[in-house]
Amino acid sequence: MLKTILYATDLGLYGPFLLEHVCELARCHQAQVYVVHAIEPISLFADALLKTFVPDMAKSELEHGGIESVRAAIRVQVKRAFEDDLIDFQEDKEWIADVQVLEGSPAEVILKEAERLHVDLIVLGTHAGNNDRGTAIGSVANKVLQLSRVPVYLVPTHSVRGYSTYGQITL
Template sequence: MLPKINTILYATGLGTRAPYVFRHALSLARQYEAKIVALHCIEPLSTFGQSLVGQYLSEEESAALHSKARESVTARLRERLATLCARECEGKPECSTAVSEICIVEEHPAQAIVEFANRYKADVIVMGAQRHTMVGEVILGSTTRKVLHDASQPVLVVKVPKGMEEEI
């Protein structure tokens, strides 16, 4: 029996390669009439970073700043996804509901991606493939490698061709 895709976990770092990767998630969602759960991970501050912040800000100030940053990232992600949906779907109504949920978490990305894929019972994970080295080589990123190793779901790793990066 052929697999059915109902839920797609789209993991994004919000960089210039995100639109290209999102198009692949959206294409799958349209073909399978699936929903997309978008996930953005904010790397937690190291112990050293936390102690530095603690020296200059009170706990209340730090929490308020943190909350404001999370709201800003959430709004930015919603705006970018809405823009991409509008651009790619040319006003088709099913596209506006393709992204059913946007999750922003402060966790190590690979761990969070696997955890959220399980939590949302994702049938597939869609994520970008690479990072660029100092000499311009393209390599498989460490987060992608960890997700490929740890996830029980299929992972669609999207390699973004050179020159396909874009700002939204």
């Protein structure tokens, strides 16, 4: 029986479509939903740019609060975007137990949160909104599906994007 669901969102174009599935599952099973969004850590390139072009004093200020304040601002924006997605699902807010914005590789964040929370199911889309490679599932969904210790519910986003199951554009 499903009591806890981890909904991994990229807050992309298909968020409301995925949320519809999550809310239906939560309603049917009276399950608590934990929402997670991963933000990538600062890339090596960005870090190298900071070290090269930012004065030492400014770097010190960034290291002692600036970067964390940027992360905090991102967390606020992510939570606000998720609240916007929830507008059409006001009656389902009761199922949302928590919304977390965590730093790290998306697949790793999802898998760690699933383990930490002892969830019964992970829900995510087959692709992020930026996939045009025509693959059956994206890299994050693929990794989560391969490494998860709990069932994974993949919501196909290709049908939302206007592609048939054969990858051709439908009119």
